[in-house]
Amino acid sequence: MSQLDPIQVFRTEAAELFEQIESGLLDLLEDLSNHDQIDAVFRGLHTLKGSGAMFGFEALAAFTHHCETAFDKVRKGEVPATAELVAAVLEAQDHMKALVDKPNGDHDAMSEHLLDKLRAAVGGQAGTAGSAPAPAQVAKQATPENGLTHYRLNFRLPANAMVNGTNPLGLLDELRELGDCTVAANCASLPDLAALVPTDLYIGWTVNLITDKPKSDIEDVFIFVMDDMEFVLEEIGGKAVQTDTRTIEAAAPAETRADAPAKPAAPVAAAQQPASTGATDGKHAKTAENVKVPAERLDELMDRVGELVIAQSRLSQLAGSSADIMLRAVSEDVERLSGELRDTMMVLRMVPxxxxxxxxxxxxxxxxxxxxxxxxxxxxxxxxxxxxxxxxxxxxxxxxxxxxxxxxxxxxxxxxxxxxxxxxxxxxxxxxxxxxxxxxxxxxxxxxxxxxxxxxxxxxxxxxxxxxxxxxxxxxxxxxxxxxxxxxxxxxxxxxxxxxxxxxxxxxxxxxxxxxxxxxxxxxxxxxxxxLTLAIIDGLLVRVGAGCYVIPLAAVEECLELSLEDDLRSRGRSFISLRDSLVPFLRLRDLFQTGTEPDPYQKVVVISTGDERIGLVVDQIIGDHQTVIKSMSKLHHDVVTFSGATILGDGSVALILDVTHLVSVGQNQEAQLRVAG
Known part of the structure; x- marks a missing residue:
């Protein structure tokens, strides 16, 4: 089984983040005071910066940090959200995409140009805000009299944090940007070497932080992992102790975490379930799960389903000519299952x-x-x-x-x-x-x-x-x-x-x-x-002369019988009366120049596209047919009457009629007859 390229995984996730950020920015333009959209854009930039740094996209992380800081100021009310700021960040987002696509390119000049626009959009403050004060500078001011607050933070991430893409060092770096920060690691939970799982995280941290930032800024550092971690935040220095805890579901046994901070009497992990689930009795509704699958694999699966449909058609034909009841039963089961598989596959490929x-x-x-x-x-x-x-x-x-x-x-x-x-x-x-x-x-x-x-x-x-x-x-x-x-x-x-x-x-x-x-x-x-689809369609199989053709069933309105007398009567003016309206029709035998005599009782298949409709005269209607569309070769790209081909159960090829072209031909013929008349 092939391993996924982590860089490609990041690029896929970055593309989704870019869409979210762009959508949030454009929504914000409609209401520049919408705090929900401001927060959404900030979170998107925050995630992009952290993920970029974790996967080695340092230039992206550094550049995105400036945009994040600008929106952080908007979020805190220090600067207003303006159309100029939105336009600057939209332009900066295009540059971020270039930093993702070509991380080793020369982007310095463009980065500076865009940062100048960003600084102008926030009144010249983005440049200074983009750089956090050095810890030493904060330390000189670290006195309660200067409005600084001393926090003590104990936290422990879930064991699978790094597997899921969380970088603890990145979280610590963000804490350092908030003020004077000292960090101590809690390693008492490390197991013996024989029991150690290389992908698990066993270390916790105690952080002492002196800052002028509010408590919410510290919590925002952990905004994307808060629900699954242990988190205790205390304010030191005469104020009431404030704690906020989360428990780790399926965490290591308690005896392996003796050094962890004391847990509150009532863990609140169960309370994190959204109220909308309606689980008031303690039973939680199962959340929907999505699986990302490369588009190439869906295309490959679609090809396999197409081949299965062709094989099923062959089996049905063999069963129809056999007197074996068991073979017919198996054929019917395979036909039903292949039809259900086809419908399921088509739904998988459908996109809003x-x-x-x-x-x-x-x-x-x-x-x-x-x-x-x-x-x-x-x-x-x-x-x-x-x-x-x-x-x-x-x-x-x-x-x-x-x-x-x-x-x-x-x-x-x-x-x-x-x-x-x-x-x-x-x-x-x-x-x-x-x-x-x-x-x-x-x-x-x-x-x-x-x-x-x-x-x-x-x-x-x-x-x-x-x-x-x-x-x-x-x-x-x-x-x-x-x-x-x-x-x-x-x-x-x-x-x-x-x-x-x-x-x-x-x-x-x-x-x-x-x-x-x-x-x-x-x-x-x-x-x-x-x-709606280009792969498999339901078709109506008809015979014209000695050849078989497929008409897309979605375009078929109804089928009528055309007697030999009616056929002769309509020569020169090819119209049939259909519920008080005249519908033009085409004789496919003449159009295809089959050189055969018409059947005694021909059929007219009425097809339509939009508001236009015509009839197609065929010799025989064979029945419905699951049609796997095969493209025409380059040698036949000028043949406009057919849109593709399919393989029948006996291995022969049937051409698929281009309904749009035939309706156009019929309407032009009708217009010419009316002008001549």
């Missing part, structure tokens, strides 16, 4: 789209400062779940769409005010599930898309012929052409015509489509329709 939306809060904040625009970001449907692969591949396209909405769509505050709008522009990110696809929408209330400008740019670029007749949707879709941009000059945000091209290519690679709606002066809305 809110994890993707959260990234854009920082982007909007930075773009607002860069463009001088007032921007409000709203998100809806964050709990909608999508396959993790889809989430990863949608990140860059959504960045381009949000940047485009802010740069091209939203007007400056004075222009919005002149047009009778609120000075603050609004960008809305929303997600919702519609059948087997997720619809992600980017909407703004800006100036909208100028059709005349788009047409002029397209004609000058040779994308369309002058005066060409285009539908409104075809005209708007031109903004996704390579090299297309209506920006008058190249800026950091736009002008090169590459962003929207990336969006189209990525969405098409995900078997998705893009819908655009725009009203000049009112804003634009771009909707991305993406399949």
């Amino acid at each position: 789209v809110g994890s993707l939306f959260a990234r854009f809060r920082r982007l909007v904040h930075d773009l607002a400062r860069e463009t001088g625009k007032m921007i409000e970001l709203e998100t809806e449907g964050e709990t909608t779940e999508v396959d993790k692969t889809v989430i990863e591949r949608l990140a860059d396209p959504l960045v381009h769409l949000v940047r485009n909405s802010i740069d091209h769509g939203l007007e400056p505050p004075d222009e919005r005010h002149a047009n009778g709008k609120s000075p603050t522009g609004k960008v809305i990110l929303s997600a919702r599930q519609a059948g087997g696809e997720v619809v992600i929408t980017i909407k703004d209330d800006g100036r909208g898309i100028n059709r005349d400008r788009v047409r002029a740019k397209a004609e000058s670029s040779g994308l369309i012929q002058p005066g060409a007749q285009l539908t409104d949707q075809e005209l708007l879709q031109l903004i996704f052409q390579p090299g297309f941009s209506t920006a008058s000059q190249i800026t950091n945000l736009s002008g090169r015509g590459v962003g929207m091209d990336v969006v189209k290519k990525t969405v098409e690679a995900l078997r998705g489509i893009i819908d655009i709606r725009s009203e000049e002066g009112r804003g634009s809305e771009i909707a991305l329709r993406i399949p």
Whole structure:
């Protein structure tokens, strides 16, 4: 079994801390007096500094210490929280990421530049606050008359503290920063060498601290380990003794800790359980446990499940052609279990789209400062779940769409005010599930898309012929052409015509489509329709001529019978009447040029994407099929009718129909027939 790289583990945890810190900073911007958010940011910086020092990232720990100190002053009310401070720490966080990625790089100049910004944001106090007074300097002032307090602290960490990532030396260093500090180790609990466990911690400490800091600052040093440790804090010098104790669950036997401070009569470890568990009778609810698994292992497991589904399909086919009752029973059990395993695997890969939306809060904040625009970001449907692969591949396209909405769509505050709008522009990110696809929408209330400008740019670029007749949707879709941009000059945000091209290519690679709606002066809305998953889907297996094809079951609305008479009657105008509405249909036999005669009783499979629907005429509906999607080869990347392939139970290959493309073909055919009529 391979050992985990501790440095990689730290980097993973650091990435999570960066997300927490960034989220806390952006939440703080909405209410600069929110003490909960101030405390949350401080704790995140505190943890990052301690963990960085423990894993050898000294430059990160030293730099983060200054940001932590600045927020410590805010937390204590010494300086106010301001938008400038938040912006400075956000910029500093980007530098912290660089210190994690390249710890041995030359970062001194950037560190000083950012620290200057940080000092300016807190009124020039961050520089001095970042350095703790030397113990000798404190000792000269260590008299009760000068407002200093003498504390005696006895503490013992749990035996597994170092295994869980706690560095006792780091805690002692933080205590030294609070004032004049002397430390004595309690080693009486050390067992004989034969009984010693190398990974366990047996030492306790007694600390005498003379400081002008309050008791809460001492407790904050142990804020992340307090619940599992022994902790006794006494104030010496005429004031009442104050103690705060915790017991170690599953600690060493009492006789091995004879030197430990006396325990209080009633340990409070049991009281640490949150009240929300409702365990008033002493029985505690079992807490949920999460296990971190590398994404590569999930992908590998998904591949194995896919192969199992294919093998199960083969077994079902063999059982269906056999008279052995026991074989059929086993086949049904395997089919049920493989289906349940597939569903469980799909749930493991599903990620709330809110994890993707959260990234854009920082982007909007930075773009607002860069463009001088007032921007409000709203998100809806964050709990909608999508396959993790889809989430990863949608990140860059959504960045381009949000940047485009802010740069091209939203007007400056004075222009919005002149047009009778609120000075603050609004960008809305929303997600919702519609059948087997997720619809992600980017909407703004800006100036909208100028059709005349788009047409002029397209004609000058040779994308369309002058005066060409285009539908409104075809005209708007031109903004996704390579090299297309209506920006008058190249800026950091736009002008090169590459962003929207990336969006189209990525969405098409995900078997998705893009819908655009725009009203000049009112804003634009771009909707991305993406399949929920890219791995295994439920499909409807059909036969056209001698070949088998799979239609994604999520797109299927209903199936109808098309008699030979109805087929002949509809020649020239391929429509069927479906509950007082006309639905266009495509003859797949003609589209695929099978060269075979139609079956006497053909079937029409009605499919839809969004509000559009068409019928597909097939020779036979075979039934449902668990479809493991296999990508098409590079030689077939121009074949737009199919989105992939799958392996059937008999080992043959069935192509998966691209529903989006077929609906588009059907709608275009309908439009041409109406124009001709």
